[in-house]
Amino acid sequence: MSEEALSSLVDRLAAVKTSGVELILVSSGAIAAGLAPLDLSRRPRDLATQQAAASVGQGLLMAKYTQAFSAHGVTVGQVLLTADDLIRRQQYANAFRALNRLLALGVVPIVNENDTVANHEIRFGDNDRLAALVAHLVKADALVLLSDVDAVYDAPPNDGGVRVPDIESDVALSLLDIGTTGGAGLGTGGMATKVEAATMAAEAGIPALVTSTANAAAALAGEDVGTWFAARGGRRSTRMLWLAHLASTRGRLILDPGAVDAVASGVASLLAAGITGLNGSFEAGDAVEITDADGGLVARGLVNFSSEELPQMLGRSTSELGENLGDQYERSVVHVDDLVVVRL
Template sequence: MSASRAGLAEGRRWVVKVGSSLVTAKGAGLDLAAIADWCAQIAQLRRAGVQVVLVSSGAVAEGMARLGLKKRPAVLHELQAAAAVGQMGLVRAYEAEFQKHGLKAAQILLTHEDVSDRSRYLNAQGTLNQLLEFGVVPVVNENDTVATDEIRLGDNDTLGALTVNLIRADLLVILTDQEGLFDADPRSNPDAQLVSEADLADSRLLAMAGTSKGELGRGGMRTKVGAAYTAARSGAATLIAHGRKPDVLKRIRAGEAVGTLLKPSQGVMAARKRWIAGQLQVRGRLTLDDGAVRVLRDQGRSLLPVGVRAVEGDFGRGDLVVCVDGAGNEVARGLCNYDADDARRILGAKSDEISVRLGGPGEPEMIHRDNLVLSG
């Protein structure tokens, strides 16, 4: 699909993410009128042949409203209880509105474990694809009722981007309470200008995004730009726009200059490598020598033990580890062929030394190139 605005009409799969501040009317319960409007627009997209997955925040915020809580809970079990209560109302609202347009909805709740385990990842992928083929609109949310810090995806911007990678969507639309990405903070700089389009290769984007975030949600503009980088792994563009604009989805598809369009700057990553790159929980750290860094970056080869200078962490065989250069800069990440103890035993070993150090046969690669993704 073309990453230009004119090319957005060519896309046949969209992921639309709606933030908490939009769904819940600033914490005063669900904004049913807004939900009805988005569902009507998604129904229009479906009639035009676009398959849509909706990623919706709002369960915790709706639960807070139902339980009479004025501030987002800080205690884990209180937060999970609020999510459990709120999820009931959130899903019921979407189901009722989609039914008015003759559409069926399905609830999909995910945690990081669902995308970090390869078999569960493929199962989620198959389920989503089948739902789309059935003409159903999947409504995806993080499973806050069971998620802990160790299995949390972090925010629904990230979840939206990972969903893009799961189903190979053409476009990620992030609807928020901001017009889009500005070149400076518009709250403190009256001269700030909206960035209409940008290439993700532009190194200034993260600085423009800042670090701010709202009271109800976990994400800010920086997480949205980060989500765009993730979505770009499958070749998808990302469009950040104000969700309250009339007919915003229709106008996006028509190519109007709405919000900020962030365009992918590199080719499509192979499916397995997209899955690896999408892992958020790093279990260990390998420090590489300069030669190994050059081999990975310039030749696309596997990482051999001879090029590893230090091993940190307590990881198992097949866990995700990050590879850094001597200055600590991330070079790559991948699935290690060894657990931490064996990785330390073969540190710096040449191929013919591996079996001697291990006392038996071992893999020649610390990380095979098929299980390794370059960073940046």
């Protein structure tokens, strides 16, 4: 983000803050800010150099935000998070307490992924999804995702596409051409990830708006800009949001039709009797995909047995497993509390 763009955004956010609205800003740019001081001409590909650039750039980025907000009499605080901080109970509680205390003190928390220590296994992937999880963490009233495109369109804007003002369901979203290039404007300004993050927030009960940075003031004033994703369903736990959208799956469990129906109900655990096959190499506690016989994704879950243990268990009842293999096998393969239905 250029200094001019940063200053313009801060002017708009500060005006909203001084009107009495609580704000949390999720900002990217730490790695980019660290490139010039390290004489790097482009974003590095290797993780170690990315971490080094983030270490240098994060302080520079915060200095710019601190200066810009202080011109409006607004104090800011830095909060660096990793995915672990939002999926492990103790870290989650710490993050929740810190953010809420900052808000109570009148501070604008500026959140970024802790790129200096995050690795490929535990990354959010992008700051849009981080923003959705932070919004869920603090029980935000709304999430605003800013891009260089002013809305989601029903076709590429250059081809005469029309702005979609509201998306109220996954059915409506599926009617759009939402490929990563071209359709719905999703190939520009990271729009695909913003639609994913907005959908993620909406599924967790938080309405989300996707619009351009230029529309930030209008959006925060409640004007008709961008594309609103209506909240639907109850608020999930952050752990379930992570499992549904961010967890790296290690394998796949293939179910028979009866087990598909049971799992898709959202109220039943997955038992070995309903599993017909598996793919991948995983350990107990890893995230796995749960599919029908045709490969259609039904759910994701945390498995209780490794890929080495499961083959001998497939198709067998829980009582039979207990009798033949021991009491430790007399339990579900994926408990309902560790399972999230992704698609019916």
